[in-house]
Amino acid sequence: MFELYFLFSFMIAGAIIAVTVKDLLSSVIAVGVTGLGVCLTFLVLKAPDLAITQLVVEVLCLIILIRATIRTDLPFATTGRWFFNTFITLAFIILFLGISYIALLDVPAFGYPIMKVARVYLEQGFIRTGAANLVSAVILDYRAYDTLGEATILFTAVMGVLAVIRKKGRKKIGEIEEGQDE
Amino acid sequence: MGVYILCLVLFSVGLYCMLRKRNIIKIIIGLIIAEYAVNLFIVLLGYRMEGRAPIYAANQEILNMVDPLPQALVLTSIVIGLAITALVVGIAMRIYERYGTFDITRINKLKG
Amino acid sequence: MNKEPKGMTLIVKTAARLTAGVILMYGIYIISHGHVSPGGGFAGGVIITLAFVLVILAFGKEFSMRKVSASIASSFESFGAIMFLAIALAGFLGGYFFLNFFINKGVPFTLFSAGIIPLCNIAISLKVGAGLFAVFAVLVMLKFTNGKDKG
Numbered sequence: 089m090f091e092l093y094f095l096f097s098f099m100i101a102g103a104i105i106a107v108t109v110k111d112l113l114s115s116v117i118a119v120g121v122t123g124l125g126v127c128l129t130f131l132v133l134k135a136p137d138l139a140i141t142q143l144v145v146e147v148l149c150l151i152i153l154i155r156a157t158i159r160t161d162l163p164f165a166t167t168g169r170w171f172f173n174t175f176i177t178l179a180f181i182i183l184f185l186g187i188s189y190i191a192l193l194d195v196p197a198f199g200y201p202i203m204k205v206a207r208v209y210l211e212q213g214f215i216r217t218g219a220a221n222l223v224s225a226v227i228l229d230y231r232a233y234d235t236l237g238e239a240t241i242l243f244t245a246v247m248g249v250l251a252v253i254r255k256k257g258r259k260k261i262g263e264i265e266e267g268q269d270e
Numbered sequence: 271m272g273v274y275i276l277c278l279v280l281f282s283v284g285l286y287c288m289l290r291k292r293n294i295i296k297i298i299i300g301l302i303i304a305e306y307a308v309n310l311f312i313v314l315l316g317y318r319m320e321g322r323a324p325i326y327a328a329n330q331e332i333l334n335m336v337d338p339l340p341q342a343l344v345l346t347s348i349v350i351g352l353a354i355t356a357l358v359v360g361i362a363m364r365i366y367e368r369y370g371t372f373d374i375t376r377i378n379k380l381k382g
Numbered sequence: 383m384n385k386e387p388k389g390m391t392l393i394v395k396t397a398a399r400l401t402a403g404v405i406l407m408y409g410i411y412i413i414s415h416g417h418v419s420p421g422g423g424f425a426g427g428v429i430i431t432l433a434f435v436l437v438i439l440a441f442g443k444e445f446s447m448r449k450v451s452a453s454i455a456s457s458f459e460s461f462g463a464i465m466f467l468a469i470a471l472a473g474f475l476g477g478y479f480f481l482n483f484f485i486n487k488g489v490p491f492t493l494f495s496a497g498i499i500p501l502c503n504i505a506i507s508l509k510v511g512a513g514l515f516a517v518f519a520v521l522v523m524l525k526f527t528n529g530k531d532k533g
Contacts, residue, residue, distance in 0.1 A: 136420035245353035
């Protein structure tokens with residue numbers, strides 16, 4: 089219990105540094121620190137599958153973000169209605185926190201979940217699927233429709249990136265063709 | 271209860287970054303932080319006191335496993351988050367190529 | 383044009399040459415043991431992607447893209463999706479979608495057990511790994527041209 093508070097403080101500190109620092113590269117690295125904190129928190133919460141996935145995803149996400157930030161100039165606009173914007177943002181966040189606090193009163197206490205559905209999985213999952221890892225059994229046997237939907241979303245996102253980035257379709261008629269494509 | 275509130279504070283930091291900052295990379299960073307907070311919140315809901323990981327071992331009986339269902343949902347959500355981040359970064363790089371800046375207040379032309 | 387050295391220094395290249403294969407093997411281990419230990423298709427696919435990304439970062443994109451390009455990765459991703467759907471449709475042999483259709487599910491806690499779950503892990507890992515690699519390859523290929531010059 090104590091280590092959860094420590095890890096959450098660590099992550100919030102990393103997130104605040106990532107938001108407030110001026111240099112974009114430092115900001116991206118602070119996000120990496122937050123992601124590693126998330127990975128450790130998954131380990132404390134007894135979710136080793138999520139910890140492995142979060143670790144490797146964090147590395148790839150960091151590489152992509154560094155690719156986007158490197159070799160670009162950093163124009164920072166400080167003009168504008170500074171006081172008005174900050175006030176509106178903080179008011180919205182306080183409203184959000186208040187409403188979510190009311191909603192949290194109905195959530196079961198931490199450490200004592202209801203587990204109405206999961207009880208069936210825990211009792212019969214090993215006998216019916218034969219997989220020792222129950223998370224694998226849930227995502228690929230009981231809830232395989234979810235995984236199918238996830239695959240569809242991933243396919244759509246990859247196609248979106250390929251369509252946004254590629255140069256082939258932007259050629260006009262009179263334009264000279266370049267040597268390389270994609 | 272206190273852990274839930276800390277998780278909401280983490281979400282609020284990401285929300286502040288998304289709403290207030292003007293640099294596109296900062297907005298993407300806020301999106302990533304908010305996504306982490308939501309994933310953590312779902313996994314926190316399934317934790318059980320003195321629980322064990324939901325993996326059976328060969329020669330021992332484990333009775334107090336944590337809830338495997340939120341973990342299964344979050345496992346797909348993490349990978350989707352990476353794909354969404356890649357898509358947003360691609361769009362941001364296109365914007366930089368067209369306008370020469372990451373500042374969203376200077377992006378005022380519809381077609382360059 | 384290929385005379386000048388591309389990529390990083392010799393130390394990085396040597397280290398990448400030694401470790402890329404090990405990382406790839408670790409990814410395959412994570413995938414194939416996804417149903418008896420922590421891991422699975424998602425984590426293993428991203429680890430395999432990281433092995434290829436390491437090669438791209440160390441040796442430069444011209445060297446790496448001769449071996450595997452974004453279009454090849456995209457076709458692998460489609461193959462993974464079709465394989466996953468085919469496994470799902472094969473459940474109609476027994477009656478419904480996504481049926482675990484193996485009668486004999488094998489000995490528990492060993493590699494060959496749990497019916498369709500290892501096959502689905504392989505399909506998912508192909509899909510995730512190839513898709514993310516295609517995204518990364520395309521993002522690397524994009525050259526930055528500053529838009530200020532064009533006005």
